[in-house]
Amino acid sequence: MPPERLLGLVARGDEGAFEQIYDRLAGAAYGLIRRVVRDPAQAEEVTQEVMLEVWRTASRFDPDRGSAATWVLTIAHRRAIDRVRSTTASVAREQRVVEVEVPADYVADVVEANLERERVRRCLDGLTPLQRESITLAYYGGYSYPQVAGLLGVALGTIKTRIRDGLIRLRDCLGVTA
């Protein structure tokens, strides 16, 4: 059954359908969240919050606005960012130092012996270095675009454009249909 239909069942309180959604998407949610928040214990907490939010708010899922996977993973990404931004704020308050760790090699990190991953990696390799770094810092790193601009020492407008045209190239390479 496609995940979009499963979410419809979840909205009506079907716990079995929720288990299937969990089994299909919790791994991606957890992997994404762990990349953004880094700490595995916190990543677990956030993943649990996200999956619970999926259960609670399944009735708000609108298939006309995107796929079920996109809906779930958007929640995951937002909650992960909420978590790092609140932690960063308190570090700043406490120590007046914000440590921005520049991830050395996200892209290589993504790779595993999995065809889908291979395909994504190949397509990422096809981007210009600036496109690739902007996208991975923003998405896997959880940085806002002004932060990405700061990290890469590039103008704001350039970052917006590189993220957009990099994603468009990635979309075409992956054969995503809108």
Added chain:
Amino acid sequence: MRLLRENQQGLTGVYAVGAMTSEAEREKFERHLRRCASCASEVRGLRDTATMLALAAAEQPPPELRVRTLAQVRRTRQLPPQVEPRRGSGAKRWAPRLRLAVPVTVAAASLLAILVLAVAQVRVQRSLHQAQAQNAAIAAVLATPGARIVTGPTSAGGTTTAVVAVARHEVVVTTTGLPGLPAGRVYEMWLIGRTGARPIGLARPMPSGHTVPILAAGLARGDRLGITVEPAGGTRHPTTTPIVVLPLT
């Protein structure tokens, strides 16, 4: 207007990878999406592309997470369809029995999850009645209007979270991800004020990786929370450098 439209057009990618600076900026762009078919269609494809990036990063989550999540789902009421307009996630309904005053709802939700685990744990050690009384006291702190969540990393790793109810002069403290200690050593928590440090309890680990929440009364303005490593049983005064000092008020 044309300039504005171009500005917004440039944001499709940033929006798709979740890199907007604020919720306000995101909502503004979502208003544009409702009016602009070309941006909306582009955003759809770009968000699905970002989803591919997430799927490529998938990792096996710990199996206990599945057990915990499914157990929690069974206890959690769902939102009915379209009760309120789209704004807000309705996170305040997260726990039907407990109305939260704490503004940081995500952190509050995870804190609640910790508390739920804490009860199960505490029940083993004390009578049910005592556990319930302790929990009611913690719930009262969480439900205090104006209660705030303060969180910060410790130098040893892990995170400290405190719910501060200034009006009640109370604070609830828990931690997650503190590294294990050698035998004979414990983490001790302190309220540090003008008159020095006052012990408020030992951080007792739970299987979840959190520590049992500690409720401390007598919170004064300017108090800070400290955690030190001490000999088993704790001490009356800190003997080591705190691994975290968190301003609470």
